């Protein structure tokens with residue numbers, strides 16, 4: 670399991686979105702991706718997720734070029750970069766169970782896992798709500814739940830702490846630590862010092 674970037678750059682026309690970036694990650698753990706506004710964190714995450722083509726250099730995940738429509742790549746890499754698709758007329762519990770079921774769990778196991786996910790996220794009491802009935806922070810917790818409800822070995826997160834209060838940032842960190850201990854590489858863009866301190870490592874991008 671590995672992330673590899675060598676002299677990676679992204680430009681669109683005359684605009685540089687990401688200046689030459691190199692790093693290698695091979696061990697499970699949480700890596701905080703830091704840098705000023707506009708430094709290229711989201712661009713790097715999108716490139717690793719196979720949603721943005723590099724302009725120069727090399728990017729490899731598990732020794733292969735990221736490509737979001739490759740089933741093997743999709744089975745290994747989960748990401749929360751933009752708001753994930755949500756069904757307006759399904760409850761939180763149903764949607765989390767649906768993700769589990771679509772990745773092969775039985776209906777009964779899917780609902781049990783979905784309840785556990787809500788519990789871990791401290792929103793068990795919102796199981797029967799619809800997404801439009803949530804606060805911004807609750808919606809963010811649900812988005813995290815949707816993302817971690819599918820299998821992965823590499824998790825790419827873009828400021829997962831957005832809208833979360835101090836206590837929920839700790840909840841998020843606990844979840845990320847557990848996922849890392851279970852063997853995943855977690856690369857998370859963040860502006861929060863608690864997450865940088867809670868991460869095992871840091872990649873800092875300098876502004877373009």
Ligand SMILES: Nc1ncnc2c1ncn2[C@@H]1O[C@H](COP(=O)(O)OP(=O)(O)OP(=O)(O)O)[C@@H](O)[C@H]1O
Pocket residue numbers: 681684685686687704705706707708709710711712713
């Ligand atoms: N589609 C685009 N076309 C041109 N420039 C873009 C495009 N998307 C982003 N940029 C520019 O690329 C640079 C990097 O943007 P990016 O979103 O990756 O930064 P970031 O580090 O995630 O910032 P933030 O901390 O504000 O979320 C910025 O200067 C931004 O204005």
